[in-house]
Amino acid sequence: MRLSHFRELMEGEFGAVRAGSLSRDHVFAELDGQTVEQAVESGVDLRRIWRAVCEAYEVPPARR
Secondary structure: OOHHHHHHHHHHHHOHHHHHHHHHHOOEHHHOOEOHHHHHHOOOOHHHHHHHHHHHOOOOHHHO
16 A cells, blocks of 8 residues: 555545544554554554554444
8 A cells, every 4th residue: 555545545534634633643552552653654554554543443344
């Protein structure tokens, strides 16, 4: 997955403002205590990040 596609998924699911806030502020245990932005910068696979976000926010399987 490319970063641009990941960002599109985030904005499509949460809206631009909330996606940005969620990416900067929410710490995910599934990402070793990192935010989305920290995980991206540390090289965590974007699919893993997307799955963690989907699990935490109960995104329906059809939109994952």
